[in-house]
Amino acid sequence: MDKILQYLKENRDRFLQELCTYLEFESISAQPQHDKDVRRCAEWIAAHCKDLGMKAEIAPTKGHPVVIAQTPRTRSSKHKPHYIVYGHYDVQPPDPLELWNSPPFKPKIENNRIYARGVSDNKGQHFAHLKAVEAYLRTGTELPCNLTFIIEGEEEVGSKHLTDFLKTNQKRLACDGAVVSDSGMPSLNSPALTYGLRGVAAMEILLTGPNRDLHSGIYGGSVENPAAVLCRMLANLHRKNGKIAVTGFYDDVLPLSRKERSEIKKWPYREEAYRKSVGVPALFGESGYSPNEQRSARPTLEINGLTSGYQGEGSKTIVPSWASAKLTLRLVPDQKPKRILQAVKKQLKTLCPPTVKMKITEGHYGEAYLFPLDDPRTEAALQALKFGFGKDPILLREGGSIPIVNDFKKILGVDTLLLGLALPDDNLHSPNEKFDIRCFERGMKMSAFLWQKLAQN
Ligand SMILES: [Zn+2]
Structure with missing residues (x-):
C-alpha cells in the first residue's frame, strides 16, 4: 500500500485541478439546452479514463449516454473478483443563481473545500475511486479486483434508461458486487457504511x-x-x-435487531439540536422508536x-x-x-x-434495500473505511431510496456497498454545493484499500 499512498499524496494537487476541470462542464441532464454540455462531459470523463490506461467507451442510451470504463484485464484477471463502481456525471440545475457565493461552474477552493455544482453529488465522489485506480495503474501495482466503472448521465432525472442499459449489457456486467459512493456520512469523524435504504x-x-x-x-x-x-x-x-x-x-x-438498535445509538446525534435544526416546537414519531430509528428504519x-x-x-x-x-x-x-x-x-x-x-x-x-450484515464484505468495507478515515466507522441506514441499488440486485443479482463521502452540510441540490477535500483524500485511500480487502473474501 505504501507506494499507492505515496502516489495519492504526491499527486493530490493535480487531482484537484483535474476535478475542477470536470466540474466546469454544465452537465445539467434536466435541461435540453445543456445536451451538448452533457455530451462533452461524458467525452471528457471517458477520455480521462482512457488516459489512465482503462478501456473506456461512451455507450448511447435513449437519453444521455453512459460512460463505461474497465481496468485493464491481464492474464491473472480471471482469478480476480469483478466489481462495478457506479457514479453519475450529470448534475442538478444550479438555480437560484443569486444565492451562490461563487459561480456554480467555476470551481472555487477555499478552507479545504471545493465549491461547485455537482462536486459532492456526484463528480467528486466517483472521482476519488478513479484516482485510487490511477494510483494502482501508474505505480505498476497489481489491482486485486477487476473493476468496471459505470458513470451515467441521467441520475438527476431518475436514471430513466439505466435499467435497459443494465439488461442489454447484463453479460459483460456480470460481477460479484457493486460499490456506490453517492450518499453521505454524519461527519468527518464518523465514516459510514450505509447498509439499508427505505x-x-x-x-x-x-x-x-x-x-x-x-x-x-x-x-x-x-x-x-x-x-x-x-x-x-x-x-x-x-x-x-x-x-x-x-x-x-x-x-x-422486518423488525430491527438488537445489534442494529445498538448501532443506531452510536450515530452522532443530539435530540435538541435536531429539533432546533428542523424548527419544530416538539418532535413526533412512532412510539417505541428513537427519532433516528423512525426516520431510517421504520x-x-x-x-x-x-x-x-x-x-x-x-x-x-x-x-x-x-x-x-x-x-x-x-x-x-x-x-x-x-x-x-x-x-x-x-x-x-x-x-x-x-x-x-x-x-x-x-x-x-x-422496494427497500438491505445489505446482508453477515456478508464478510461488510467487515471488509468497515476496515477500508477505518483505514481511509482513521476513525471507527458506523453502520448506517438511510431513510431515502437509491433505485439503482435495486436494479443491481434484480438484474445483475448482486449486492451493493454504499460508501457515501458527502457531509450533511454539502448543500446537495442547493446553492453553494461543496465537497470537503479531506473526504476526497480519505475516500481515495479508503477505495485503494477496499479492493485489497474485497479480494481477500
Ligand atoms: Zn443528486
Whole structure:
C-alpha cells in the first residue's frame, strides 16, 4: 500500500485541478439546452479514463449516454473478483443563481473545500475511486479486483434508461458486487457504511362531491364538503401514537435487531439540536422508536400535498366540488410496495362515506434495500473505511431510496456497498454545493484499500 499512498499524496494537487476541470462542464441532464454540455462531459470523463490506461467507451442510451470504463484485464484477471463502481456525471440545475457565493461552474477552493455544482453529488465522489485506480495503474501495482466503472448521465432525472442499459449489457456486467459512493456520512469523524435504504410508494386521491363549486349559503349543510371528508379520512390513517392505521401495514416489516438498535445509538446525534435544526416546537414519531430509528428504519405515510376549494385572496363562500391529496409512503424491508398500495387503498375505501366519489391513482414505487450484515464484505468495507478515515466507522441506514441499488440486485443479482463521502452540510441540490477535500483524500485511500480487502473474501 505504501507506494499507492505515496502516489495519492504526491499527486493530490493535480487531482484537484483535474476535478475542477470536470466540474466546469454544465452537465445539467434536466435541461435540453445543456445536451451538448452533457455530451462533452461524458467525452471528457471517458477520455480521462482512457488516459489512465482503462478501456473506456461512451455507450448511447435513449437519453444521455453512459460512460463505461474497465481496468485493464491481464492474464491473472480471471482469478480476480469483478466489481462495478457506479457514479453519475450529470448534475442538478444550479438555480437560484443569486444565492451562490461563487459561480456554480467555476470551481472555487477555499478552507479545504471545493465549491461547485455537482462536486459532492456526484463528480467528486466517483472521482476519488478513479484516482485510487490511477494510483494502482501508474505505480505498476497489481489491482486485486477487476473493476468496471459505470458513470451515467441521467441520475438527476431518475436514471430513466439505466435499467435497459443494465439488461442489454447484463453479460459483460456480470460481477460479484457493486460499490456506490453517492450518499453521505454524519461527519468527518464518523465514516459510514450505509447498509439499508427505505423504499417508496406514491399515490394520489381525488374525492368528488357536487358537480360544481356550490354557494354555501344556498346549499351548505345539505351536501357533504369533499375537503372535510378528505381531512377526516387522512386523519384516520395515523393513530395518536404515530402508528399507521392501515390493516396489514406492518405485517411484512422486518423488525430491527438488537445489534442494529445498538448501532443506531452510536450515530452522532443530539435530540435538541435536531429539533432546533428542523424548527419544530416538539418532535413526533412512532412510539417505541428513537427519532433516528423512525426516520431510517421504520415505515412512514406522509401527506405531501392537499388541494381543494378557493386558495386566492379574501374569502369565497363555497362548498368545493372536489378535494385531492398526494401521499407517499417510505417502506422498509420486507414490505412489498404493490401490496402496501393495495392495503392503503382498501383502508381508504372503508373510510370513504357514500356522499363522495373516490378515485385513487397509483404513482411510482420501489422496494427497500438491505445489505446482508453477515456478508464478510461488510467487515471488509468497515476496515477500508477505518483505514481511509482513521476513525471507527458506523453502520448506517438511510431513510431515502437509491433505485439503482435495486436494479443491481434484480438484474445483475448482486449486492451493493454504499460508501457515501458527502457531509450533511454539502448543500446537495442547493446553492453553494461543496465537497470537503479531506473526504476526497480519505475516500481515495479508503477505495485503494477496499479492493485489497474485497479480494481477500
Ligand atoms: Zn443528486
